[in-house]
Amino acid sequence: MATTNSKQDVHPSVKANKGTRLPNRNKKGGTSFWARVWAQRELLLMVLPGVLFWIIFRYGPIWGLKVAFQKYSPFLGDASPWVGFQHFKRFFGQKEFWDLVENTVTLGVLGFCVSFPATIIFSLILNEVRQPKLKKAYQTISYLPTFFSIVIICSLFRQMLSPTTGFVNTILGWFGVKPIDFMLKSEWYYAIYIGSGLWSGLGSGAIIYLSALAGVDTQLYEAAEIDGCSRFKRIIHITLPSILPTIVVMFLLSIGNIISVGVDKSLLLMEPSTYDVSDVISTYIYRVGVVQGTNMSYSSAIGFVQSVISCILVVTFNKIASVATETSLW
């Protein structure tokens, strides 16, 4: 007769938990749910704040989405009348609807297409720097703009690009070029928006890839070097495949934000003459939801549409990633 205390009968989670008492056995001879919970109580307690955070601040507010289907008044509360899809129809029927969507998608996709590979390339280049002190210096310098607020970054760019006092126009003036009012020209808006984002986010984005690169087995590089691989080929055949799971995860995490072009930066950089390219869904929400009166229902409906699109993007690309690379978020 097998003993209940034999090693073969011990639940794997108990094996991992050194020093934990053996859980109680149920009638069928396995460990009960509550016994397993008790056995892992410290771990569960540690994860509890995170779970509570998500339930309270992420899942709980989902109930508030009903506001998008009501003509919500804070004074009527739950007694606010239901209007169905009226707000959605209003949004889709706006004259500027397609302009807003076009600007949002263009800015989001362009920003993604520029910053995503740029961060990877930068971290690969940084990884190739052999002198540790120089590497740390480059990393620190690139990371510093992360600490600047959006307001400071936008003010810096406005000052740099000013037609009268900005150094960019001053340098252009040395070559006989007439001052350009960059902030007022639609054709420069994407460059300014994406460029400022790249400058501020490059360092912080590279950290994740650098930590992934630190985990690559150096013996692979040594073997490749012995086999006569050039530095570039080592990057292509060893480095990139090694960090591919990280790249895929970062890609999936970023793809959901394409449609959520931030309101703060857009508001700080936009000018009336660049509305045709700078007015995005987020700024429209701010305008109708705050500036033109507190239209909570309408702005909630638009935000809901944004979230649905982001969700569809993440789910779709997660599926593609799991099929193509066997790496996915879930």
Add this chain to the structure above:
Amino acid sequence: MKKTLALLLALIMVVALFAGCNTTTDPTDPSTPNTPSNPSTPSDPNTNYDGPYPVDENGQFVYGDKFKGVVVTVAAVASTEQDELWMFKQIEEKFGCDIQVVEIEQSAYGDKMAALLADNNLPTIFESFGTIAQIVEYGDQGAFVNVMDEDTLAKMPHFKKFFVDQAEVYEEYMLTSSATGAHYILPTWDSERAVNHYWIYNEAEFKKAGVEWSGDTVNGGFLQMLRDLKKYNPSSYPLTGGAWQGTLDRMIYTWGVNSSYAAYDYENEKWFYGATTDEYYDMMNLLLTCYNEGLMNPAILTQGNGAIQDDILNHRGYIYNSWLGWMTMHNAAFVEEGVADHEIPTPTPVGPNGMTLELKKFSNSYGTVINAEDPLAAECAIAIMNWMYDDSKLGGAWANTVGPDESLKIDENGKYNWIDESMPGGVNNDINYTAAKYGMWSTSLTIRYAPESPYFTFNAEEQLAQEIGDKIGFFKAPPLLAWTDVEMADAYTASQQDIKAMQQKFITDNWTKADFDAWVEEFLDQYGEVMDFLNS
């Protein structure tokens, strides 16, 4: 040990997580329910009374202990503690209530109030925000005090004398009432000087340059003057300014159009888009010429008022159209510098007819609103606001806009001035000075300016601006718009955006008449229905 530490860490994180969710019982937090110490709450049948309050020998209402301990929250645009300042203490002494000031930064007023609204946590007294349509909507839901209610009017005789007893004023005021005849706004009455914004020039620099002022845009005098100033100082931008859209909105009056957006032709009784007229093109073309010849600072297209300060104080700009207060501030700075520069209003504004903006006596879509959530606090607020309309020496308007006796000094013209020994002449009639010192001029409470207020004691330059304005005359402003149709309101807002974009593109893209006409055609094609709606 590790497990204990892990458990401790987890507990701390859970506590920290909930720390931000707690309901504060801080009595200064406006979310704290009003718990008056007076047991005679509105639900108490023993506090009924049938009509207005008893009056004393001065004709002032007597409230007794009715509002003793009642908490009244007031939204104030301020960044410093206001509760202990003189003005709020005056209110507390007169009404026996407890005033709690909710300080909000000016730049964030709308955002903060929107957040308080979403939380159903508005102060008792606050300056309106958002649209009048929304105020009316929420007011009809019972959120705000209906100031046109018979009982309320009986308690607000000082409000009634301005907005109900004057038929013309009443008619315009009620244009933004609800369908049931209710109104929720307490507007500011007759707070404007004749002229608040004007063209200002640096007279001393003009004298140094040997240039005479000219606002003549018909025969080229204005442009020649700017060119002469540019010759005097080639690194200057003689024409400076701030708030580009605001400047254009004020300038267009002198071209005979009373708005960049929805303008009104009183002769033909017709609405039209001001920015689509030939007159608007003429004005923009003039500014384009200034821009191309380096006579106008390009930065004013994007910067707020920063360009004015920078250019004027660095002797790089000499003319601008803005608020008169800049003149006072610059002249004070010049004196400190020991420089003999001097700014005064221009003898004539820039433009063909020389007229300037008509300042309306009140707005029917903007003012103070009283939160009706707590009936007793609302009643106290009604009493306070009635007092704030009273411009007699015993009234709130006097206290709020003239101030305590010890702050005042009468000049040789018999006008009141505020004493400030740190200023030249020992007086300082800047309202920000008394706002910071005495808590006066709080935006939610300032609904009537006493005519004797030092605000109307003009210095020599300001007096000159009033006289020039009076002499040349004022162009009649269009009637105020209050949209009830959501689709039209959205379209109008979008059209305003388009006009603002044109105001910049005209200059930066060097538009010709053909470009402007093409834009007008496309604009009217898209937004013409808005004017058709207004004219129908």
